[in-house]
Amino acid sequence: MLSVANISKSFYHNPVLKNLSFRVDDGDVIALTGKNGVGKSTLLRILARISHPDGGTVIYNDVDIFKGKASARRGILYLGHEPGLYPSLSAIENIEFACRIHGAFPVAEDIIITLKNIGLSEQINDPIKIYSKGMLQRLKYALANLLPWSILFFDEPFSGLDIEGKNLALDCLNTWKMKDRTMIFVTHDVEWGLSFCNRLLLLAAGSLKIDQNADSIDVKSIMSGLQ
Amino acid sequence: MQRFFSYKINFLSGAVVLVAMVWNIYNIFTNTPMVPDQHWAQKIFYIHVPVAWTGFLSYFIVMVAGILYLINKEQKWDRLGLAGAEIGTLFVTLVLITGPIWAKPIWGTWWTWEPRLTTTLILFLIYVGYFMLRSFGGHPERTSRYAAVLGIIAFIDVPIIFYSVRFWEVQFQSHPQVEITQQNSDIFIPFLISLIIFTMLFSFMLRFRMHVLKIINPRNKLK
Amino acid sequence: MFWSLVRKDLLLELRTKEITISMLAFGLATVLIYALAFSVSPAMYRSFAPGLFWVIILFASALGLHRMFVLEKEFDAFSLSISAPVDRGIIFLAKWISGTILLIISEIVIIPPFVLFMGLSLPNNWLIMIMIIIIGNLGIMAIGSLVSGLAMRAKMSEILLPILLFPLVSPLLIGSVKATNGWFQGIPFMNWQFWVLLMITFVVVFALLGYTIFDHITEE
Numbered sequence: 276m277l278s279v280a281n282i283s284k285s286f287y288h289n290p291v292l293k294n295l296s297f298r299v300d301d302g303d304v305i306a307l308t309g310k311n312g313v314g315k316s317t318l319l320r321i322l323a324r325i326s327h328p329d330g331g332t333v334i335y336n337d338v339d340i341f342k343g344k345a346s347a348r349r350g351i352l353y354l355g356h357e358p359g360l361y362p363s364l365s366a367i368e369n370i371e372f373a374c375r376i377h378g379a380f381p382v383a384e385d386i387i388i389t390l391k392n393i394g395l396s397e398q399i400n401d402p403i404k405i406y407s408k409g410m411l412q413r414l415k416y417a418l419a420n421l422l423p424w425s426i427l428f429f430d431e432p433f434s435g436l437d438i439e440g441k442n443l444a445l446d447c448l449n450t451w452k453m454k455d456r457t458m459i460f461v462t463h464d465v466e467w468g469l470s471f472c473n474r475l476l477l478l479a480a481g482s483l484k485i486d487q488n489a490d491s492i493d494v495k496s497i498m499s500g501l502q
Numbered sequence: 503m504q505r506f507f508s509y510k511i512n513f514l515s516g517a518v519v520l521v522a523m524v525w526n527i528y529n530i531f532t533n534t535p536m537v538p539d540q541h542w543a544q545k546i547f548y549i550h551v552p553v554a555w556t557g558f559l560s561y562f563i564v565m566v567a568g569i570l571y572l573i574n575k576e577q578k579w580d581r582l583g584l585a586g587a588e589i590g591t592l593f594v595t596l597v598l599i600t601g602p603i604w605a606k607p608i609w610g611t612w613w614t615w616e617p618r619l620t621t622t623l624i625l626f627l628i629y630v631g632y633f634m635l636r637s638f639g640g641h642p643e644r645t646s647r648y649a650a651v652l653g654i655i656a657f658i659d660v661p662i663i664f665y666s667v668r669f670w671e672v673q674f675q676s677h678p679q680v681e682i683t684q685q686n687s688d689i690f691i692p693f694l695i696s697l698i699i700f701t702m703l704f705s706f707m708l709r710f711r712m713h714v715l716k717i718i719n720p721r722n723k724l725k
Numbered sequence: 726m727f728w729s730l731v732r733k734d735l736l737l738e739l740r741t742k743e744i745t746i747s748m749l750a751f752g753l754a755t756v757l758i759y760a761l762a763f764s765v766s767p768a769m770y771r772s773f774a775p776g777l778f779w780v781i782i783l784f785a786s787a788l789g790l791h792r793m794f795v796l797e798k799e800f801d802a803f804s805l806s807i808s809a810p811v812d813r814g815i816i817f818l819a820k821w822i823s824g825t826i827l828l829i830i831s832e833i834v835i836i837p838p839f840v841l842f843m844g845l846s847l848p849n850n851w852l853i854m855i856m857i858i859i860i861g862n863l864g865i866m867a868i869g870s871l872v873s874g875l876a877m878r879a880k881m882s883e884i885l886l887p888i889l890l891f892p893l894v895s896p897l898l899i900g901s902v903k904a905t906n907g908w909f910q911g912i913p914f915m916n917w918q919f920w921v922l923l924m925i926t927f928v929v930v931f932a933l934l935g936y937t938i939f940d941h942i943t944e945e
């Protein structure tokens with residue numbers, strides 16, 4: 276589904292990603308891990324076409340995402356570290372806009388029900404700038420439940436969530452996994468990554484030191500990669 | 503990579519350009535006719551106009567380099583764009599200096615809103631913005647892209663700018679000697695020679711600057 | 726897609742009112758300052774009113790454009806639009822049109838005090854002036870949206886934006902002032918139609934260029 280080849284990215288001539296390559300097949304659930312500042316979020320933003328690589332290609336469904344038409348990127352959903360929504364608009368308005376530009380037309384009732392299921396039944400008409408970090412994180416799950424996506428890029432899925440929020444999140448994630456959805460998570464929770472995902476990628480010094488199925492990984496090598 | 507002048511061709515072409523330019527200045531002062539009413543001030547024309555043309559040529563090259571950089575992202579196009587912008591701005595600054603020097607004896611004022619001079623001033627200001635964008639636009643990998651886009655926007659604006667200032671105020675006549683090709687050959691031939699020599703100088707400076715940009719190790723700047 | 730984007734921009738403005746308020750408050754303050762600084766005869770006001778008007782609009786637009794793109798940077802909201810399967814050129818067109826609409830709304834508030842403080846008496850055929858204003862606004866917003874895309878991620882973007890915008894927009898400024906002056910002085914349209922054509926050329930060139938090239942300046 277996704278084929279990443281020789282991606283390079285530098286900032287102020289310091290290379291952060293060096294000739295990175297990997298494949299993502301249908302149904303893969305991938306944990307992308309590594310030390311702070313190693314470039315995991317940058318890589319995800321390149322895959323979502325928010326950041327521009329200095330070299331390399333990203334092929335999604337046989338189309339180069341940097342050269343092809345925008346409509347060829349239909350099905351990619353990026354949920355970043357930041358909210359990625361408009362602080363002055365309400366939860367409903369943000370979701371409506373996000374759905375429309377992804378080609379979906381949800382009914383208002385569906386949005387409200389989804390928000391309720393994720394624990395956001397109050398303040399759904401208030402601007403989201405009043406939301407706490409945890410509420411903003413839950414909003415991302417609501418968005419992912421309403422938008423049609425084929426591949427999900429999720430940066431820190433549990434960031435800011437309390438216990439209840441984390442349980443709701445795990446419910447969503449498990450549901451998606453059971454439906455064989457393709458997902459890539461940037462996470463620091465290696466334990467969860469190994470238990471939930473079927474593949475783990477370890478990014479260190481600009482390249483993928485580990486790219487293996489989760490069940491065949493030696494935990495020691497991960498820990499040394501994270502030192 | 504070696505120093506620029508250790509390549510024989512560069513040394514030779516540098517020497518040729520230097521000799522040609524010295525001869526050109528000499529030629530302008532001794533072999534060109536004195537135009538009535540303008541006398542010595544008119545001689546600036548043989549420098550002012552070639553410098554203006556090469557300045558605009560330089561900016562045209564910046565636009566082309568920008569387009570090529572956006573298409574295939576090769577660093578050499580970015581270097582060409584930057585070198586062209588620097589040299590173009592240098593030449594355009596010379597135009598803005600020689601213009602008043604020419605205008606003062608003829609029209610009695612230092613500055614005049616003559617259409618081509620005004621267009622040059624506007625273009626100069628656009629390029630001030632270009633260098634600010636290169637400096638403050640973020641990491642160099644991004645500013646290369648953004649500068650390429652600005653170089654394209656700038657040159658596409660040039661014809662519109664020119665036509666707007668040309669018909670702007672009727673009393674601001676064009677420089678004397680507007681129709682260069684209609685001048686007699688006493689003036690036209692030295693002008694053409696000067697134009698060719700300034701273009702040679704421009705191309706030499708461009709190659710030199712591109713060479714320097716290539717061998718500068720950007721990482722040294724950060725230390 | 727296009728209308729979703731425009732609707733989003735206008736909805737954002739309805740909630741925050743940041744753009745129109747900043748443009749219109751700045752416009753009014755500038756009108757006052759000019760009226761105080763240049764206290765001259767009504768005849769003199771008549772002769773430089775067109776120029777003054779467009780300078781005020783240009784300065785207000787620079788403020789408005791800056792705000793428009795700052796709103797996209799908050800909470801990294803822009804990443805939503807650019808990671809979606811939306812043609813980047815359409816994003817440019819939406820910014821262009823919504824910016825023009827917001828500028829026109831601000832002008833509705835700026836123009837009456839301007840006319841009042843300058844003591845101007847306007848010709849009757851308002852429709853032509855409205856046309857000139859709309860074309861001028863489209864031009865400012867076309868080049869403005871393009872340049873804002875460049876300045877958006879830069880340091881000192883509030884300074885960089887006007888520095889880039891003003892020289893680039895100068896032919897449009899000249900054309901708008903000339904056309905406004907022609908209308909204002911009651912000169913027959915034939916004599917100043919060249920300027921309207923110049924303005925339209927500017928709008929078409931930069932709208933097309935923006936649509937084509939915006940893709941290259943959206944990514945980090």
